[in-house]
Amino acid sequence: MGKVYLVGAGPGDPDLITVKGAKIIGQSDVILYDRLVNEQLLEDYAPKQAELIYCGKRPDHHALKQEQINQLLWQYARQGKVVTRLKGGDPFIFGRGGEEALTLGKHQIPFEIVPGITSGSAAPAYAGIPLTHRQISSSVAFVSGVTRKGDTGEAYWEHLAKGAETLCIYMGVKNLPDICHYLIKYGRDATTPIAVIHYGTTQAQQTITGTLHTIATKAKHLKNPSMIIIGEVVRLREQIKWFEGLAYEASESPIAVIG
Incomplete structure (x- = not known):
């Protein structure tokens, strides 16, 4: 009998x-x-x-x-192989790792969960947006x-x-x-700040900011993978943003920074 590892590959930057x-x-x-796994990880570490x-x-x-x-997963493990299920971000945060773990348990396959850094926390960090702040937000969802x-x-x-502040x-x-x-309809102010972060933590990162009232128009050209951050903490980006400068220095052309 082999073993299966459900491994979080992180949000995009292979160093994470x-x-x-x-x-x-x-x-x-x-x-x-998966599609969102940086293939540099396979080049650097896979046998x-x-x-x-x-x-x-x-x-x-x-x-x-x-x-x-x-x-x-379970078929390869029954062949005595070490199997890695490499998933973008964290396997248990919108990664369907729970479904895979249940299947492995059903077939009595040994497995381990290896958490990864999820894009929900990493992308805003690279965009200069703290998800919590003692004076602004004490809850995040x-x-x-x-x-x-x-x-x-x-x-x-x-x-x-009507839930978490961020x-x-x-x-x-x-x-x-x-x-x-819907957020405006059910109580969030239309001026609530929002950021859309495309390909967070990579050289292709784009960050667009606006409000609940304006962001759909400002970010209409962006596709997945993108993280959306809503809350007053987005206002801190102007003071904290740090990654764009480093990415500019490391690339031949600057990444897009809007907002």
Whole structure:
């Protein structure tokens, strides 16, 4: 019997992989990796003989269905192999790692979870936005911009409009106009600051800021992967932003910085 490791690859910057995550990649026989995993990690750490299987998922297009991924994990492990499921960010934060772990448990496959740095905290940090601040925000919520089947988007955002002071929204760019509309409808001020961070922690990072009233127009050209940060802490970006200067120095052309 082999073993499966569900490893968080971090938010994009390959240097943000954990030490344990890098070690496990280096001892793997098989690596199933996602679209948002920086492939530099495979070049730097994966053994030359390791079998690499791409499991990338884009909206409306999956290289492999989740059921196929689950099956490959336990099948390879039963062949006595060390299997790494390499996932962008953290496997247990909108990474479907919980589903994979349940499948492995059902088939009595030994496994370990290796947390990673999630884009919900890393992207705003690279954009100069603290998610909490003693005088501004004492609560933060990580939420999905896509509701579950059967849920009404309006009820979902009504609940969140009255919740945490800072919202970190994954997979929300497509629904950004509706998100802003419902948050305003159910109590958030239209002037509440918001940031959209595209490809956070990478040289391609773009940060656009605005308000709930203006951001849908200002950021309409941005696609996934993007993190949306809503709350008064976004105002601190102008004083704290640090990454853009470093990225400019490290690249031949500057990254886009708007807002």
